[in-house]
Amino acid sequence: MAFKVLTGNFSHETNTFNIVPTTLAHFRVLNANEIPGARRGTRTDLGATFEAADKYGWSLIHPVAAGANPSGIITRETYEDLAGRLLEGAEGIDGALLHLHGAMVAEGIEDGEGELLRRLRAIVGPDVPVIVTLDLHGNITQAMADNANALLAVRTYPHIDHYEQAWRGADLLERAMRGEIRPVTVIAKRPMLKGLDGGRTQAGPMRELIDRGIALEEAGKALVVSVCSGFTAADIRDIGPSVTVTTDGADPAGQAIAEEFMDYAWATREFTSVRHHTLAEACAYAKAGEGKHDRPLVMADVTDNPGSGHYGDATNFLRAMIAADLQNAAFYAMFDPEAVQQGIAIGVGNSGTITLGGKHDAGAGGAPLVLTGRVVTLSDGKLRAFGPMGGGVWRNLGPSMLFRVGGIEIMAITLNSQATDLAQLTSLGCDPTRKDSIAVKSNHHFRAAFTPIAREIITVNGGGLGDKILTGGTYLNARRPIWPLDDLTRT
Ligand SMILES: [Zn+2]
Structure with a gap:
């Protein structure tokens, strides 16, 4: 029987210092009927997800794709509307592959993605795998790590690998739904508002940690190592760089990798590559x-x-x-x-x-x-x-x-x-x-x-x-x- 997989976009990088509230009118919202025509065949996260669904024979549920240009805090009404539409598709699924940002803030909700994933987890229970792709400018939180099985941040800035990360997420999801792996994600942070050179991946500490993470993945020490520089224009408790590590089953080695990486991020916090x-x-x-x-x-x-x-x-x-x-x-x-x-x-x-x-x-x-x-x-x-x-x-x-x-x-x-x-x-x-x-x-x-x-x-x-x-x-x-x-x- 085909696996039933929920996918979709709900993506916003929220600048809490921007005084203009972000409403539904600011979002480009595609409904279930519009998504295939707009995204199939494109080098986007959803483009990859459709290809993976074809390869693995998934029955794909895609209730909504919504993204807005980065802007001010999302009104609560808009957040509830779009989150509600996405979660409507969650009943009875075998897995989820969601494409989010990681720096979404709504009125009364500092951690937009963490709250969304908490609600999803409450619907699907503890055993359904939830895989999430993110922007490397996400302010990643404990709630995101706890409620997703894997977090895959893009590894390029400019971000030109959403497609590749979505494919990696799809492969992980297929293996998890088959019961071959049980991905668990942990997170480490430091008392840093910013760092990792603002996410620039050409040279410097971000490049170093991404390369180290890829080496660990290739050596089989972790399923995923994601490095996020954070987003400084968000005045929230969990602002700042993070490293999340996904292992097969709970493994203290995952936390050790995350801590070691964040020690390096802390030590290099003053580094800047631009004048x-x-x-x-x-x-x-x-x-x-x-x-x-x-x-x-x-x-x-x-x-x-x-x-x-x-x-x-x-x-x-x-x-x-x-x-x-x-x-x-x-x-x-x-x-x-x-x-x-x-x-x-x-x-x-x-x-x-x-x-x-x-x-x-x-x-x-x-x-x-x-x-x-x-x-x-x-x-x-x-x-x-x-x-x-x-x-x-x-x-x-x-x-x-x-x-x-x-x-x-x-x-x-x-x-x-x-x-x-x-x-x-x-x-x-x-x-x-x-x-x-x-x-x-x-x-x-x-x-x-x-x-x-x-x-x-x-x-x-x-x-x-x-x-x-x-x-x-x-x-x-x-x-x-x-x-x-x-x-x-x-x-
Ligand atoms: Zn970004």
């Missing part, structure tokens, strides 16, 4: 390179990254670019539905004046810009990603515009999103490969698509919400004492 440029430095550098290269300089404002739940409408960087009179430059993007509507009213090919950006919190990245320029392109914002992150998936950024001011092609969008795919620019008629310089709002994910076309990449501090959190963030709920808020030098 952010000031706006003046970045613009001067871009100006000096104009006309001298055949590939663009890519400049990322890490402090207004929609991918971390920042507002996406900070104006400081664009203001500096205009003041520097950059030529053959691109700016992606300003999240500003009203400005796009102003552009629509002006009309393609016409010149006019718009008020752009700075509308959420002028104290986090600058006041609105009043700009006169030309509306070059308008689109409905629907595009098919073709890059390494989610290639093949249709995305919708809502009504979008390319507005040209001097030598800068400024793109504005209606649904907030960071720059992760070149199609976001090309769909508006901007050819990024031919620019002298390109500004993006992104912390690190942009690299997957932009590294191959860039002559050089620099990161920039544009004074957005991310900068406010890092320099003056008030953590009221984090467990104390915790580094770097408290002096832990003697521990």
Whole structure:
């Protein structure tokens, strides 16, 4: 008889410092009928799950797939709605393979995934295997480890291995449902708010621990070793890096591995692999390179990254670019539905004046810009990603515009999103490969698509919400004492 397997997405990285609540309207929700058409054949977690179900002959139940751009705390009503839809499919299953994030916060629920898994466990009982894939930016909790049999975090940042981790999870689930293995997961943490270089997997402590974990898996010492750097923009008790280890049956060796790995994370907590440029430095550098290269300089404002739940409408960087009179430059993007509507009213090919950006919190990245320029392109914002992150998936950024001011092609969008795919620019008629310089709002994910076309990449501090959190963030709920808020030098 075919195993009955529950799958689905309920994914959100919640920035508790973002003052705008996240509601159902912010989520892209696919129901059971829509999921196969949207996800089969894609390099996504659900794409892999459908392939695994075909291979193993599972009867797959997929009541809902829901994901939103990182943003503020999810309203309780929205959480209950989406969690309820997912758990409706849990009665009588043989196993579950869920694709979550790990840093979800809802009103009154600091640990969104832990609570979801607790509810699932209450329905299915202790013996049904529950396997979960996660983002490496999850703030992983004891409740997640206790209520899932295995937690598999992605191992790349930019995250381009959701598909592979879902396949690994599927293989584990099949073996667990057959009774060949009984996966048990333990967790270790340290009093750290941040560390593991923010999850960067190119070099440094994150790379080191991921490689050590893979070696242990290959040597048969553990079924899974997952390393998560945590998400600093979440003011919750369980913030911070973690290591979870899954063994076949309860095994003290699992906890020992997790503790040893976290000792290393603690020892390397100060390590950083990036230095952010000031706006003046970045613009001067871009100006000096104009006309001298055949590939663009890519400049990322890490402090207004929609991918971390920042507002996406900070104006400081664009203001500096205009003041520097950059030529053959691109700016992606300003999240500003009203400005796009102003552009629509002006009309393609016409010149006019718009008020752009700075509308959420002028104290986090600058006041609105009043700009006169030309509306070059308008689109409905629907595009098919073709890059390494989610290639093949249709995305919708809502009504979008390319507005040209001097030598800068400024793109504005209606649904907030960071720059992760070149199609976001090309769909508006901007050819990024031919620019002298390109500004993006992104912390690190942009690299997957932009590294191959860039002559050089620099990161920039544009004074957005991310900068406010890092320099003056008030953590009221984090467990104390915790580094770097408290002096832990003697521990
Ligand atoms: Zn992430």
